[in-house]
Amino acid sequence: MSAINREPLTAPHRTRNDAVLALGVAVLALAITLTGGEGTRPDHLSWMLLLAGHVPLVWRRRSPLVALLGVVACMAPYYAFDYNPALPAPAIVLALYTVAATGTVRRTLLTGVAVLVPTLISNGLTNSDGALDALEISGWIIAVLFIGIAVRYYRLYVASIVERAERAERTREEEARRRVAEERLRMARDLHDLLAHSITLIGVQTSVAAHVLTADPERLDRKAVAQALDDIAGTCRTARGELRTTLEVLRAQDTVVGVGADPGPGSVSGSVSGAEDMRGPLPGIDGLADLAESGRVAGAKVELSVRADDIPPSVGAAAYRIVQEALTNAVRHGGREDLTVRVGLWTADGALRVSVRDDGTGGDDGPGGGAGPSDGTPGFGLIGMRERARSVGGTLDAGPGPAEGFEVTATLPLSREDEVR
Incomplete structure (x- = not known):
């Protein structure tokens, strides 16, 4: 199924694989010869034409039409000498299938007409009583072409499904990254607002305490210093409480995702949602x-x-x-x-x-x-x-x-x- 679903024009090692396939088809022709059959038995010329007709199959996916023309150019003289008609059939069928599976429907139909019409004319001139043979030849050519067209549309259908799945996955990943970025930005704003406000107050209150200590050391206002230090301590407690709440939200993400786990896009999104739900009451x-x-x-x-x-x-x-x-x-x-x-x-x-x-x-x-x-x-x-x-x-x-x-x-x-x- 992987080989069928793969696009033939972009498949890896296609020339090497087609060379192996061409060799296999030639071996099949040899096996058919050994089993006998109708027509004149092959001689040296027929074997040369037969083997030469299998060579273009090596480049069938790189240049489907050129490969088909090469096969036909070698097999037409073979048929003219009335050799065994079954031997070239696998190579011709493979070349026709490749054209149908890699091209448009229009090109496939034109190719079918270009192959079928001369074949029927030649069969009619050499075998006037072979109407059944002509029907059989036409049926095989049409069947092979329609199988190739069906496989091509099946590959396009599979490719569209894969593309939609990849697009949906990219959309989920982008959404997860967007939500994570928004959450980080929100937390950055919260930390900035909290720390900037608290540190400013602490700085002002510290300046007040320092001013009281240095203004008149001989008449130290202990009550004012104590009040400034109490204000600093209160501000620190408030800031620590708000900071603890923010850090609990950050730790909640690890709880939702799972510490040590490798979260996917969905897990990232879930962690953000979980953190938002545990945010606590808004000021x-x-x-x-x-x-x-x-x-x-x-x-x-x-x-x-x-x-x-x-x-x-x-x-x-x-x-x-x-x-x-x-x-x-x-x-x-x-x-x-x-x-x-x-x-x-x-x-x-x-x-x-x-x-x-x-x-x-x-x-x-x-x-x-x-x-x-x-x-x-x-x-x-x-x-x-x-x-x-x-x-x-x-x-x-x-x-x-x-x-x-x-x-x-x-x-x-x-x-x-x-x-x-």
């Missing part, structure tokens, strides 16, 4: 008060205004992360001790509007937006916020405020229920 606008409080602990004056109810979880999570990153950037790049950050959320025209505006002196730090570190290296803050907005079908704008500071505004449609990735 929402209910947690904005805690974000505002953390900003106040960092030394900024945060004014929070929320006028929105019944916000879809995905939209609420996107709004929470946008506010978190914008507040972190404001505290990091504000450049003022009396920094004021105004955070507002409200619904209008079927969308949740988010606005975070500060009166600091910081601005855009480059391609990453106001999310880069203080040394000016571009970060991923604005990139992440825009991705958050796009994940729910929204838009985000960021840039210097109309008068001073930096402003981030986002519009998040409320009709989209897709899960944040």
Whole structure:
């Protein structure tokens, strides 16, 4: 079945295999000779014509029509001398089958007519009473050609099935890679939002403690130092808890796939789905008060205004992360001790509007937006916020405020229920 299904024109070692086949057909002709038969027994000339007629079969798949012409050119004189008619039959049948199995139906039919008409004319001129022989010859030629056509269409059918299966497999692999890439991007955003926010707060609180220790060593405000250290410890505990939740999601993928296993495309897709299901509750606008409080602990004056109810979880999570990153950037790049950050959320025209505006002196730090570190290296803050907005079908704008500071505004449609990735 593998040999039948394989495309003959591209089969490996086809010339070598056809040479072996031609030799086998010649041996078959010899066996027919030994069993006797009608017609004049072969002599030296007939053997030369017979063997020469088998040589073109070596290239039958490389040039089917040329091989057929070579066989016919050698066998026509053989038949003219009225030698045993059965001996060339296997070679002629094989050549005709090859033409039918490797060419179009039109070429096959034209070839059949070109072979059949001269054969019938020759048989009619040499054997006027051989109507039955003519019918038999025609039947064999037509049968061989139709068998070749049937095999060719069967190969095309098998090739189409294989192609569809390969295309479906490629589609599954691409889908699995896409979902894995989306999951990695989501986790990268979560880790960035978590660590950037927590590390910024820790940095600010550490600066406060250092300032208290060095401002007036003789009149050390132990209560202020203790409060700063307590704030740092609280921020570390919060960050550790959120980081642990994220790492549990990552470990859940190994649990779904199986540690040490070799997951296929379907397993990769399943692991992503399993991780998404174990993601836990998404943060929402209910947690904005805690974000505002953390900003106040960092030394900024945060004014929070929320006028929105019944916000879809995905939209609420996107709004929470946008506010978190914008507040972190404001505290990091504000450049003022009396920094004021105004955070507002409200619904209008079927969308949740988010606005975070500060009166600091910081601005855009480059391609990453106001999310880069203080040394000016571009970060991923604005990139992440825009991705958050796009994940729910929204838009985000960021840039210097109309008068001073930096402003981030986002519009998040409320009709989209897709899960944040």
